[in-house]
Amino acid sequence: MHFADGAIPAEYLGYVRKKNLWILGGVVLLVLLLIVSISVGAVSIPPYDVFLSLVNGSIDRINAFLHPGAAVSVSNTDLIVWNIRLPQALAAIVAGVGLSVAGVAMQSILRNPLGSPFTLGISNAGAFGAAVSVILLGTGQMHSTIADAVTLNNPYLTTMVAFVFCLLATAVILLISRIRGASPEVMVLAGVALSSLFTAGTMFLQYFADDTQLAAVVFWTFGDVGRANWQELGIMTLVTIAACLFFVANRWNYNAIDAGDETAKGLGVSVERVRDIGMVVAALVSAVIVSFLGVIGFVGLVCPHMVRRLIGDDQRYLIPGSCVMGGVLLLASDTVARVIVAPYILPVAVLTAFLGAPVFIYLLLAGYRR
Amino acid sequence: MILGVDGVAFTYRSAPVIREITFDLRPHQILAILGPNGVGKTTLLKCMNAILRPKSGSVLVEGTDLLTADRMEIARKVGYVPQRCEAGRMTVFDAVLLGRRPHIGWDVTDADIRIVEAAIRMLHLEDLSLRYIDEMSGGELQKVSIARALVQEPRVLLLDEPTSSLDLKNQLEILGIVRRVTTDHDVAAVMTMHDLNMALRYADRFILLKDGVIHAAGSPDVVTPETIEAVYGVSVTVERYNGFRFVVPLAPESA
Numbered sequence: 001m002h003f004a005d006g007a008i009p010a011e012y013l014g015y016v017r018k019k020n021l022w023i024l025g026g027v028v029l030l031v032l033l034l035i036v037s038i039s040v041g042a043v044s045i046p047p048y049d050v051f052l053s054l055v056n057g058s059i060d061r062i063n064a065f066l067h068p069g070a071a072v073s074v075s076n077t078d079l080i081v082w083n084i085r086l087p088q089a090l091a092a093i094v095a096g097v098g099l100s101v102a103g104v105a106m107q108s109i110l111r112n113p114l115g116s117p118f119t120l121g122i123s124n125a126g127a128f129g130a131a132v133s134v135i136l137l138g139t140g141q142m143h144s145t146i147a148d149a150v151t152l153n154n155p156y157l158t159t160m161v162a163f164v165f166c167l168l169a170t171a172v173i174l175l176i177s178r179i180r181g182a183s184p185e186v187m188v189l190a191g192v193a194l195s196s197l198f199t200a201g202t203m204f205l206q207y208f209a210d211d212t213q214l215a216a217v218v219f220w221t222f223g224d225v226g227r228a229n230w231q232e233l234g235i236m237t238l239v240t241i242a243a244c245l246f247f248v249a250n251r252w253n254y255n256a257i258d259a260g261d262e263t264a265k266g267l268g269v270s271v272e273r274v275r276d277i278g279m280v281v282a283a284l285v286s287a288v289i290v291s292f293l294g295v296i297g298f299v300g301l302v303c304p305h306m307v308r309r310l311i312g313d314d315q316r317y318l319i320p321g322s323c324v325m326g327g328v329l330l331l332a333s334d335t336v337a338r339v340i341v342a343p344y345i346l347p348v349a350v351l352t353a354f355l356g357a358p359v360f361i362y363l364l365l366a367g368y369r370r
Numbered sequence: 371m372i373l374g375v376d377g378v379a380f381t382y383r384s385a386p387v388i389r390e391i392t393f394d395l396r397p398h399q400i401l402a403i404l405g406p407n408g409v410g411k412t413t414l415l416k417c418m419n420a421i422l423r424p425k426s427g428s429v430l431v432e433g434t435d436l437l438t439a440d441r442m443e444i445a446r447k448v449g450y451v452p453q454r455c456e457a458g459r460m461t462v463f464d465a466v467l468l469g470r471r472p473h474i475g476w477d478v479t480d481a482d483i484r485i486v487e488a489a490i491r492m493l494h495l496e497d498l499s500l501r502y503i504d505e506m507s508g509g510e511l512q513k514v515s516i517a518r519a520l521v522q523e524p525r526v527l528l529l530d531e532p533t534s535s536l537d538l539k540n541q542l543e544i545l546g547i548v549r550r551v552t553t554d555h556d557v558a559a560v561m562t563m564h565d566l567n568m569a570l571r572y573a574d575r576f577i578l579l580k581d582g583v584i585h586a587a588g589s590p591d592v593v594t595p596e597t598i599e600a601v602y603g604v605s606v607t608v609e610r611y612n613g614f615r616f617v618v619p620l621a622p623e624s625a
Contacts, residue, residue: 266452267471314461
């Protein structure tokens with residue numbers, strides 16, 4: 001079969017341009033938000049100074065990297081920007097991007113609008129792992145400092161145990177789906193069951209914990225992007241970028257699966273394999289973020305749906321759009337969380353739903369953008 | 371010969387569903403697979419592009435055995451239109467563009483877009499091309515699904531009950547398109563059908579399935595009162611009108 005070539009329709013190209021403009025607009029918004037986020041806080045720094053510090057600091061650091069021994073000039077502003085606010089803001093962006101892209105992939109893979117790292121029990125498995133670490137392995141401890149009432153005396157072990165449990169949950173879901181033949185319903189239901197199981201396990205452990213342990217577990221559970229240092233941020237960023245590239249490379253496969261399993265197979269997609277590998281990647285990126293930052297719900301579930309309302313279900317735009325939306329929502333939430341009850345800083349997990357739910361409900365009521 | 375099916379058998383949980391299915395098809399031919407519900411029509415169709423893996427037999431398209439080929443290669447040879455497809459928030463153009471998936475490398479090329487535009491015009495969908503498919507009627511969606519299979523540029527088209535949810539006008543239009551595609555593009559088509567009269571009007575080869583095996587196969591002449599009664603258990607007469615054959619049930623089968 002061969003078609004006589006048709007023309008390239010101008011309206012379609014215009015339509016594609018419009019989608020790309022939406023995503024580009026989101027990126028611009030994210031950059032502006034980054035500068036605002038760094039400028040506000042206990043010490044307010046004018047946005048222009050933030051911009052200068054970011055640009056000059058970047059040049060200095062590249063210079064120092066290329067010519068070891070070159071001096072990096074450090075003012076007070078630079079200290080606040082580079083050591084405190086930038087890592088936190090970047091962690092918010094990376095976590096938002098990672099959770100959101102995991103959510104959009106899971107929704108497609110599982111053919112279920114409720115797919116997200118949270119729904120599938122991965123977050124709760126992480127929380128249970130942290131509880132095991134704090135209560136059974138004794139990695140939690142009370143500190144009587146004013147700024148941070150509770151700290152974990154061995155955050156690395158807590159992170160590791162949380163990570164192991166996240167992967168364990170994923171492995172169980174995949175194993176069950178292997179036995180029953182990778183059907184999306186089975187994966188979703190197994191995830192819901194696991195989620196409840198881990199929640200029950202966490203409650204069980206908490207019941208027998210003492211005050212300090214209980215406080216440490218609860219503290220861990222509040223997802224907080226201020227927790228990551230540069231090194232942890234580096235790991236999260238690498239994993240998130242790799243996952244995003246993987247999902248973008250699979251965008252046609254997910255579009256095909258969205259059209260139905262049989263259509264997808266007819267289009268040459270090995271549906272079961274795409275589903276299995278996609279689940280592993282989505283779970284891995286969620287597990288890394290959850291174990292470093294704690295439980296941050298809502299972003300993974302809702303950002304993809306917000307983007308669906310704005311630019312539709314086509315994965316070519318939906319995946320990058322969800323990444324941007326995830327970064328914007330989590331960074332905006334974190335910025336508000338840092339200033340809303342200043343000088344206290346709320347963990348971002350408290351704010352994501354506060355800020356995101358009204359926006360989401362508005363978009364649901366408004367329907368699809370024409 | 372463009373399609374050769376030889377000794378295909380499919381077993382579900384050790385119970386045979388279809389057995390010893392053998393036939394071949396030349397370009398321009400349309401084959402209608404007939405038979406009662408549950409006889410294995412859809413199973414046979416799915417075996418032919420390896421959505422289901424037959425227990426034995428071979429399916430050759432232009433000499434390539436599809437049962438040992440990889441999925442992407444199959445998708446370049448065989449276009450499959452399932453009975454139902456899901457409609458997400460996607461434009462008609464993008465939904466059809468998805469059919470280029472077996473040919474797309476990293477991204478869509480201008481050539482892909484031109485082929486999609488040509489298929490959209492062929493199915494008279496150009497006025498709808500930027501409409502979202504979740505706002506379309508069953509007939510329009512079926513056309514999108516067929517356009518998607520066409521832009522795969524396959525050699526064989528498989529259609530699972532392509533007219534089951536359509537009104538009379540749409541049925542005639544869809545089957546007319548299948549007819550045109552097979553003649554204009556040297557393609558063979560295989561359809562499962564329930565409407566015997568529509569099958570007689572548009573298909574030129576017939577397979578009647580009974581208990582998972584071929585009861586009768588060949589030209590329209592194999593559709594006789596005897597074969598219909600044997601396969602469906604209904605007494606009918608086959609009448610001619612205006613050059614078309616029609617199957618007319620004699621007595622309603624009531625309790």
